[in-house]
Amino acid sequence: MMTEIPLKQHIAPSGEQMTVRDLASCPPPERWHDWVEYDAKVWPRKVEKHYEIIPTICFNCEAACGLLAYIDKETGRVKKFEGNPYHPGSRGRNCAKGPATINQVNDPERILYPLKRAGKRGEGKWERTTWDEALETFAAKIRAAIVEGRRDEVMYHVGRPGHDGYMERVLGAWGVDGHNSHTNVCSSSARFGYQVWCGADRPSPDHANARFILLISSHLETGHYFNPQAQRIIEGKMKGAKLAVMDPRLSNTASMADYWLPTWPGSEAAVLLAMARIILVEQLYNREYMRRWVNWQDFMAAEYPGEPRTFDRFIALLLDLYAEFTPTFAAQESGLPEEVIVDIARQVGQAGTAFAAHTWRAAAAGNLGGWQVSRALWFLSVLTGSIGTPGGTAPNSWNKFVPAPFLKPAPSEVWNELLFPPEYPLANYEMSMLLPYFLREGRGKLAAYFTRVYNPVWTNPDGTAWIEMLTNEQQVELHAALTPVWSETAWYADYVLPMGVGSERHDLMSQETHAGRWIGFRQPVLRVYKARHGEPMQYTYQANPGEVWEEDEFWIELSWRIDPDGGLGIRKYFESPYQPGQKLTIEEYYRWLFEHSVPGLPEVAAKENLSPLEYMQKYGAFEIPQEKAPVFVLNERELQPAELEGTQVDEHSGKIMRSGSAIAVMVGGKALEGFPTPSRKLEFYSATLKDWGWPEYAVPGYTHSHVHRSAIDNERGEYLLIPTFRLPTLIHTRSGNAKWLYEISNANPVWVHPTDASRIGVATGDLLRVTTEIGYYVNRAWLTEGIHPGIVACSHHLGRWRLDAGSGTDRWASAQVALGREQDGTWRLRHLQGIQPFESADPDSARIFWREGGVHQNLTFPVHPDPISGMHCWHQKVTVEAAHPGDRYGDVYVDTRKAYEVYKRWLALTRPQADRPDGLRRPLWMLRPYRPAVEAFKLRGQ
Numbered sequence: 006m007m008t009e010i011p012l013k014q015h016i017a018p019s020g021e022q023m024t025v026r027d028l029a030s031c032p033p034p035e036r037w038h039d040w041v042e043y044d045a046k047v048w049p050r051k052v053e054k055h056y057e058i059i060p061t062i063c064f065n066c067e068a069a070c071g072l073l074a075y076i077d078k079e080t081g082r083v084k085k086f087e088g089n090p091y092h093p094g095s096r097g098r099n100c101a102k103g104p105a106t107i108n109q110v111n112d113p114e115r116i117l118y119p120l121k122r123a124g125k126r127g128e129g130k131w132e133r134t135t136w137d138e139a140l141e142t143f144a145a146k147i148r149a150a151i152v153e154g155r156r157d158e159v160m161y162h163v164g165r166p167g168h169d170g171y172m173e174r175v176l177g178a179w180g181v182d183g184h185n186s187h188t189n190v191c192s193s194s195a196r197f198g199y200q201v202w203c204g205a206d207r208p209s210p211d212h213a214n215a216r217f218i219l220l221i222s223s224h225l226e227t228g229h230y231f232n233p234q235a236q237r238i239i240e241g242k243m244k245g246a247k248l249a250v251m252d253p254r255l256s257n258t259a260s261m262a263d264y265w266l267p268t269w270p271g272s273e274a275a276v277l278l279a280m281a282r283i284i285l286v287e288q289l290y291n292r293e294y295m296r297r298w299v300n301w302q303d304f305m306a307a308e309y310p311g312e313p314r315t316f317d318r319f320i321a322l323l324l325d326l327y328a329e330f331t332p333t334f335a336a337q338e339s340g341l342p343e344e345v346i347v348d349i350a351r352q353v354g355q356a357g358t359a360f361a362a363h364t365w366r367a368a369a370a371g372n373l374g375g376w377q378v379s380r381a382l383w384f385l386s387v388l389t390g391s392i393g394t395p396g397g398t399a400p401n402s403w404n405k406f407v408p409a410p411f412l413k414p415a416p417s418e419v420w421n422e423l424l425f426p427p428e429y430p431l432a433n434y435e436m437s438m439l440l441p442y443f444l445r446e447g448r449g450k451l452a453a454y455f456t457r458v459y460n461p462v463w464t465n466p467d468g469t470a471w472i473e474m475l476t477n478e479q480q481v482e483l484h485a486a487l488t489p490v491w492s493e494t495a496w497y498a499d500y501v502l503p504m505g506v507g508s509e510r511h512d513l514m515s516q517e518t519h520a521g522r523w524i525g526f527r528q529p530v531l532r533v534y535k536a537r538h539g540e541p542m543q544y545t546y547q548a549n550p551g552e553v554w555e556e557d558e559f560w561i562e563l564s565w566r567i568d569p570d571g572g573l574g575i576r577k578y579f580e581s582p583y584q585p586g587q588k589l590t591i592e593e594y595y596r597w598l599f600e601h602s603v604p605g606l607p608e609v610a611a612k613e614n615l616s617p618l619e620y621m622q623k624y625g626a627f628e629i630p631q632e633k634a635p636v637f638v639l640n641e642r643e644l645q646p647a648e649l650e651g652t653q654v655d656e657h658s659g660k661i662m663r664s665g666s667a668i669a670v671m672v673g674g675k676a677l678e679g680f681p682t683p684s685r686k687l688e689f690y691s692a693t694l695k696d697w698g699w700p701e702y703a704v705p706g707y708t709h710s711h712v713h714r715s716a717i718d719n720e721r722g723e724y725l726l727i728p729t730f731r732l733p734t735l736i737h738t739r740s741g742n743a744k745w746l747y748e749i750s751n752a753n754p755v756w757v758h759p760t761d762a763s764r765i766g767v768a769t770g771d772l773l774r775v776t777t778e779i780g781y782y783v784n785r786a787w788l789t790e791g792i793h794p795g796i797v798a799c800s801h802h803l804g805r806w807r808l809d810a811g812s813g814t815d816r817w818a819s820a821q822v823a824l825g826r827e828q829d830g831t832w833r834l835r836h837l838q839g840i841q842p843f844e845s846a847d848p849d850s851a852r853i854f855w856r857e858g859g860v861h862q863n864l865t866f867p868v869h870p871d872p873i874s875g876m877h878c879w880h881q882k883v884t885v886e887a888a889h890p891g892d893r894y895g896d897v898y899v900d901t902r903k904a905y906e907v908y909k910r911w912l913a914l915t916r917p918q919a920d921r922p923d924g925l926r927r928p929l930w931m932l933r934p935y936r937p938a939v940e941a942f943k944l945r946g947q
């Protein structure tokens with residue numbers, strides 16, 4: 006906790022007495038009600054500014070760092086945002102995107118009122134409407150779909166949810182299987198690799214206490230958990246940890262590493278398996294951990310039934326199985342020196358239980374079979390026994406806390422094949438990027454479609470397919486874009502419904518930022534401020550700029566209108582737990598959670614004479630005490646006798662069964678919790694993959710990527726394009742409203758190694774044409790040795806566009822373009838005017854100096870769904886050449902017919918099974934974001 010800073014009486018040269026304290030970076034909470042600073046703008050005069058400080062959490066990436074909003078008591082407006090030192094994840098530190106929230110609040114381009122289209126879809130004509138009208142329109146449409154049994158026609162499609170669990174409860178209450186996400190263009194592949202091992206689909210490294218840290222790409226540190234993870238990596242390094250970063254690009258993180266390992270994309274699993282083999286050969290593995298916790302008996306029983314079932318024999322089989330993964334082979338595949346692979350492997354083995362590792366997008370998201378990368382990386386964690394240890398890597402569920410709300414809806418009995426189609430029974434998340442093709446093929450339609458903080462026209466591969474879908478009123482009957490900012494997708498909506506930025510909404514979040522569990526409370530700071538000063542509001546939009554609202558309240562209102570008399574059984578989930586029959590208020594929702602579902606919070610709050618809700622409103626975050634929610638080696642937790650009532654032990658496997666499911670496992674004569682997998686152990690051997698049609702992948706292996714180096718011939722002008730890397734200063738498609746961030750980052754040139762540039766014949770700044778399977782784009786070259794030769798890379802943030810001179814995507818960030826479909830079905834996009842200064846209430850808009858604003862590339866990518874994980878495999882085989890005569894910066898050309906052919910080709914990689922195991926659509930044990938009832942998993946007629 007912060008210590009109070011002594012008040013000093015200063016006498017200014019003017020003779021004024023000053024009352025501010027010495028410089029302080031983190032005001033102590035006892036002074037948050039009246040924090041005094043001098044007004045920097047009138048220096049050298051000493052003019053005091055009085056602020057009330059109210060915490061919230063950042064909405065600009067998933068990390069949910071703490072922010073403090075400084076509310077100017079004179080104007081009643083937010084003046085600035087700084088870090089919240091009482092937030093356990095971020096501890097007072099933010100990246101550039103956190104403080105830039107103030108730009109988003111004050112953006113003169115922001116959408117202030119609900120809008121309804123006044124012309125055809127995509128025509129760009131809008132009229133202001135009311136929240137009431139929008140709610141009534143959607144309620145009628147959704148009610149009709151529910152009453153008429155069309156429960157798969159209501160779809161909520163989310164990019165950045167910003168909460169934990171709220172929406173799943175809403176959809177459950179409606180009884181629809183309508184949760185769709187962006188995850189299969191983001192992380193579903195990495196998740197799949199983790200899930201098949203341990204049942205949780207994300208890792209949580211304890212970097213601060215590690216001895217060796219291995220990162221596959223810098224994704225984690227440049228965008229995903231950027232600040233909380235980055236600060237702990239540095240902490241670990243300061244305590245002596247070594248850091249290795251495997252990334253073909255010299256990222257900011259790689260530049261801070263002890264080892265930069267620029268592997269050929271897609272070869273990472275080969276390198277990791279070679280490291281695993283070295284650890285086995287040199288007996289650096291944690292024998293006892295593996296013996297206890299790996300499902301090696303299942304492996305031997307299934308694959309080597311005639312062999313003696315001993316652990317030593319298992320290790321011998323492992324050495325046979327991975328014999329080909331020599332350092333020489335890994336070096337050939339990756340381009341890394343053999344001795345470096347051996348050296349890192351030894352250091353990983355020697356780090357033992359203090360080996361921390363992470364991979365997220367990057368290699369896993371780029372390659373066919375990318376999930377083998379996370380699977381091979383977790384293999385190293387298993388070998389070292391570093392799962393959930395201090396300095397190791399835990400399943401994310403051990404470092405996250407999601408409080409349970411009151412009254413949980415029963416799961417729906419509907420299965421939506423637009424989300425989980427029969428071709429992809431193991432897809433880790435919804436097959437969201439294939440939605441336009443499924444609707445085109447007549448697999449269904451959407452009566453009511455919500456996109457929430459989601460911009461598929463711009464973000465997804467083959468974005469023109471999304472334009473064609475969204476402008477087809479037979480396929481999508483009614484579409485609302487719930488968004489804090491204009492986007493390329495909102496342009497094609499029927500309704501554009503403005504939602505708040507990080508300081509204008511309620512949400513509850515928890516993330517696996519370190520070995521601990523915490524919750525962070527996002528709150529509309531002006532609403533809190535006004536309530537404290539005698540001006541309570543019924544709805545958040547009454548306190549926000551214009552009529553900017555928040556989703557939480559929107560869904561409550563919508564649910565009441567779908568079921569006004571409670572006859573559909575929906576309304577009861579949105580009634581107050583304190584006043585039966587009354588409409589739930591958002592304050593009551595969170596009050597109930599904090600009072601009943603967060604261990605330790607009521608006691609800690611009581612010590613300060615606060616209610617749990619008041620505590621969260623005051624501090625904005627809470628760390629669950631470890632004695633209430635331990636975080637290390639939870640698989641070893643011994644079950645209490647009461648927990649074992651009604652269970653049976655399977656003598657053969659040691660699994661402890663209840664109602665047909667394994668809930669724990671006998672290990673060393675004790676009933677232990679284990680992992681949420683079918684065996685309750687770490688599944689080196691995945692019977693699931695074998696049973697569901699992929700026997701060759703039953704154990705961790707190496708899949709040749711679609712961009713394997715043998716497929717790329719540089720001499721013929723072919724290169725591998727990495728289109729996925731993040732800049733630490735931008736947010737996917739939500740930073741167009743943050744002027745400071747665009748001032749820092751406003752171009753995305755193509756990274757080219759100098760040897761490749763001389764082959765192509767370009768210098769830095771020259772125009773390049775990058776041609777994919779379905780089209781091309783034109784961008785500038787940037788020569789750098791920070792990229793593996795033979796590979797080019799282009800950041801995925803920039804190249805925003807708008808179709809109208811004065812409206813659409815923010816003018817800080819977007820070029821005005823012409824975009825249209827030609828007679829032959831091809832599409833062309835051309836910049837008409839780059840980014841220009843403009844007049845607005847913010848004088849900075851007239852000072853914009855950046856012009857080009859980047860080049861869009863995702864339109865030129867076809868979909869590449871991995872046949873197992875379902876993940877879009879982002880990396881592209883491209884040809885790169887100097888621009889052609891007539892090419893202009895920002896040009897994009899796409900042939901959507903070719904895109905459809907590529908979709909069909911990748912679809913053909915799947916293996917539909919005539920007979921599914923147990924007659925199921927999907928293994929029951931695998932996660933789904935919204936999980937319907939078991940009955941819904943059963944195929945009809947089975």
Ligand code: SF4
Pocket residue numbers: 063064065066067068069070095098099100101102103104230231232233
């Ligand atoms: S790391 Fe993410 S949550 Fe934290 S300040 Fe930056 S953008 Fe906000």
